[in-house]
Amino acid sequence: MSIERFEGGQRPYSVEHFLEAGIRVAERRFGPGGLIFSPGDTGEQLYFLLEGTVRLYRIYGDHKEATVALLKEGDVFGELSLEAKTCQSAFAEAITASRVAVVRKPVLGEAIRRHPELAIELLSAFSERLSQSDDKMEILLNRGVATRLAMLLWHLADRFGEPDASGKALKPRLTHQDLANMVASTREAVSKVMSEFQRDSLIEVRGRRIVVSPRLVEAYSGNLPSVPGAAA
Numbered sequence: 001m002s003i004e005r006f007e008g009g010q011r012p013y014s015v016e017h018f019l020e021a022g023i024r025v026a027e028r029r030f031g032p033g034g035l036i037f038s039p040g041d042t043g044e045q046l047y048f049l050l051e052g053t054v055r056l057y058r059i060y061g062d063h064k065e066a067t068v069a070l071l072k073e074g075d076v077f078g079e080l081s082l083e084a085k086t087c088q089s090a091f092a093e094a095i096t097a098s099r100v101a102v103v104r105k106p107v108l109g110e111a112i113r114r115h116p117e118l119a120i121e122l123l124s125a126f127s128e129r130l131s132q133s134d135d136k137m138e139i140l141l142n143r144g145v146a147t148r149l150a151m152l153l154w155h156l157a158d159r160f161g162e163p164d165a166s167g168k169a170l171k172p173r174l175t176h177q178d179l180a181n182m183v184a185s186t187r188e189a190v191s192k193v194m195s196e197f198q199r200d201s202l203i204e205v206r207g208r209r210i211v212v213s214p215r216l217v218e219a220y221s222g223n224l225p226s227v228p229g230a231a232a
Contacts, residue, residue, distance in 0.1 A: 018048075018101060018103065022111060022114070023103060023107060023108065023111045024103075024104075024107050025048075025101045025102060025103050026101070026102045027050070027099060027100070027101055027102075028099070028100050028102055029097070029098070029099050029100075030052075030094035030097070030098045030100065031094065031097055032094060032095060032096055032097060033093065033094065034093065034094040034098070035091065035092070035093055036054065036092035036093065036094065036100060037078070037088045037091070037092050038088065038091050038092075039058075039087070039088055039089055039090060039091065040087050040088065041087065041088045042086075042087065042088070043078060043079035043083075043084070043085075043086030043087050043088050044084040044085070044086070044104060044105055044106075045078060045102050045103060045104055045105065046076055046077075046078045046080075046102075046103050046105060046108060047076065047077050047078045047092070047100050047101070047102055047103075048074075048075075048076050048100065048101040048102075048103065049071050049072065049073055049074065049075045049076075049077065049098065049099075049100055050073065050098075050099040050100060050101055051073055051097075051098060051099040052073070052094060052095070052096045052097055052098025052099060053070065053071065053072055053094070053095040053096045053098065053160065053171075053172050054070075054071040054075075054077065054092055054093065054094055054095060054098055054100075055067050055069065055070050055071070055092075055093055055095055055182070056068050056069040056070075056071070056077060056090045056091065056092050057090060057091050057093065057181070057182075058089075058090050058091070059091075060184055064184040064185075065091075065181040065182075065184065066182070066183070066184040067152075067181065067182035067183075068090060070095075070155070070156065070159060070160070070182075072159055072160060077092060078092075081105075082105050082108065082109050082112075083105070084104075084105045084106060095172055095174075095178075096172060145183065145185045145189045145190065145193055146193045146196070146220070147220060148183040148184075148185070149179065149183055149185075149190060149193050149194070149197075150197075150202075150216055150217075150219070150220040151220070152179065152182055152183055153170075153197075153203065153210065153212050153216060154212060154216055154217050154220075156170050156172070156174075156210075156212070157170060157212040160172055161212065164211050166204055166211050166213055167203075167204075167211050167212045167213040167214055167216075168211065168212050169206075169209050169210070169211045169212075170209060170210045170211075170212065173207075173208040173209060174208070174210065175208065176190045176191045176194060177190075179194075197216065200215075200219070201213060201215065202215050202216040202219055203216060
């Protein structure tokens with residue numbers, strides 16, 4: 001069996017790819033809002049997102065949710081090591097209807113021993129996930145709501161945006177409460193900032209779809225750490 005489909009960034013994965021490589025998987029489906037795992041759950045498995053959008057979040061301070069990563073098809077999540085004796089340190093929640101391939105770490109480790117080249121793809125997936133550093137969110141928690149929200153919207157546009165005449169239209173349809181949860185703020189504060197962004201033509205809102213203008217990053221680039229797509 002060739003492992004080539006796992007190499008060279010050939011994501012997103014499929015269950016068939018795992019099976020062809022001799023890797024036993026369990027496929028699970030989650031509806032919007034479905035909890036995939038929570039802190040303290042066993043970390044003996046890795047999760048590969050086959051379809052949908054998933055967010056990882058933690059609880060900070062006064063029981064406020066703060067999103068530390070937003071995941072799309074092809075991303076890997078869970079405790080990112082092949083050590084089975086670990087526990088999950090965050091919540092994983094489906095934002096949209098999602099399909100997930102769950103692989104036990106010992107099974108994956110055995111597959112790597114048979115196909116060492118698989119380790120290259122896995123390390124690439126780990127690196128991609130870790131580039132969405134939890135530290136960035138923790139740094140942003142010390143910034144104002146407008147800066148946190150600008151960073152979030154530009155990050156969403158970079159990963160989930162579709163080209164639009166005015167910028168990038170976000171695929172996930174997010175409410176102000178969804179955004180508030182992602183930046184550890186209140187719905188009222190987020191609604192106020194979103195209105196200001198609209199007034200300044202930094203975003204457009206069509207129904208529940210948000211269109212992010214390039215002017216958003218221009219307006220906030222001086223306050224944002226490592227803004228995706230920003231000029232050096």
